[in-house]
Amino acid sequence: MTKGLMLGFCVATLSACVSQTQWRPTVDTYGSSRAQYVTRDETECRNLAMQASGSTAEQAARGAVGGGLIGAAGGAALGALAGGGAGRGAAIGAAVGGIGAGTVRGVQSNQDFQRVFAQCMRNRGHAVLG
Amino acid sequence: MTTTIRPVYLAALLLGLASAAGAADDKLAASLRGVMADNIRAYDAKDAAGVLGTVDTRSPDYDTMRAAIPEQFRDQDVKATLVDFKYIGHDDEFAVARAKIKVEGPPGSVFVNNTSDRIVLFHQEGGVWKLWSDDVLGVDFEQRIGTKQPVSSR
Numbered sequence: 120m121t122k123g124l125m126l127g128f129c130v131a132t133l134s135a136c137v138s139q140t141q142w143r144p145t146v147d148t149y150g151s152s153r154a155q156y157v158t159r160d161e162t163e164c165r166n167l168a169m170q171a172s173g174s175t176a177e178q179a180a181r182g183a184v185g186g187g188l189i190g191a192a193g194g195a196a197l198g199a200l201a202g203g204g205a206g207r208g209a210a211i212g213a214a215v216g217g218i219g220a221g222t223v224r225g226v227q228s229n230q231d232f233q234r235v236f237a238q239c240m241r242n243r244g245h246a247v248l249g
Numbered sequence: 250m251t252t253t254i255r256p257v258y259l260a261a262l263l264l265g266l267a268s269a270a271g272a273a274d275d276k277l278a279a280s281l282r283g284v285m286a287d288n289i290r291a292y293d294a295k296d297a298a299g300v301l302g303t304v305d306t307r308s309p310d311y312d313t314m315r316a317a318i319p320e321q322f323r324d325q326d327v328k329a330t331l332v333d334f335k336y337i338g339h340d341d342e343f344a345v346a347r348a349k350i351k352v353e354g355p356p357g358s359v360f361v362n363n364t365s366d367r368i369v370l371f372h373q374e375g376g377v378w379k380l381w382s383d384d385v386l387g388v389d390f391e392q393r394i395g396t397k398q399p400v401s402s403r
Contacts, residue, residue, distance in 0.1 A: 187313035191292035191329035194352035
């Protein structure tokens with residue numbers, strides 16, 4: 120199986136392949152005194168979760184692939200995410216060179232990302248439902 | 250005599266049908282390529298309505314596209330190019346093609362130029378072919394420092 124096919128397999132069949140730029144935990148803000156901080160905390164927790172899950176340009180790109188953007192918009196998302204990921208310059212090459220090389224690694228990364236994201240939000244006083 | 254003529258007629262008929270089918274496929278391929286080109290042309294013009302106009306409103310990705318396109322236009326200044334387009338086939342409902350799309354950011358930006366290789370599904374809406382979804386087979390990212398040689402993601 121080629122790496123590309125493995126990536127396709129991941130995108131097509133595994134719900135754990137969430138988009139790290141779009142997924143967020145469900146937060147119940149009813150009665151919360153911290154409701155106004157949800158958006159800010161989501162942004163900060165997302166960044167922390169991406170770091171904690173070892174997110175690289177590779178995984179950011181995988182997120183874009185699963186993000187449901189068709190045609191030119193999909194390519195634009197890939198370039199932006201690769202540029203905003205951990206890699207810079209030559210590091211981009213090293214990071215994305217392995218895209219699709221490990222479906223399991225990608226799934227684990229996504230699970231770590233979701234777990235850390237949710238825990239971070241809880242730590243900041245939000246009622247995370249899932 | 251008739252036994253020899255009939256196979257000739259039959260062969261001619263089949264060849265005619267094959268030719269007609271080929272012509273129909275050529276027409277469909279051109280139509281699908283046009284949809285893909287319209288998507289990219291509209292994207293380059295930062296025409297959100299134009300981009301969404303190329304996507305079937307019943308597509309599972311439509312809402313994501315509708316939300317993301319204005320954000321992309323606000324945050325990025327990129328240029329997309331259709332590098333390659335190959336029609337693959339169709340059934341009663343969907344048509345399939347393989348497309349390579351290059352997207353480049355302005356010099357000096359953090360955007361990583363890339364060429365994505367995609368299997369694209371088309372679906373008819375109101376008698377017009379539109380984009381339904383796509384799957385990325387692989388991406389070539391262009392290194393911004395050092396060599397310009399693309400780095401394959403496959």
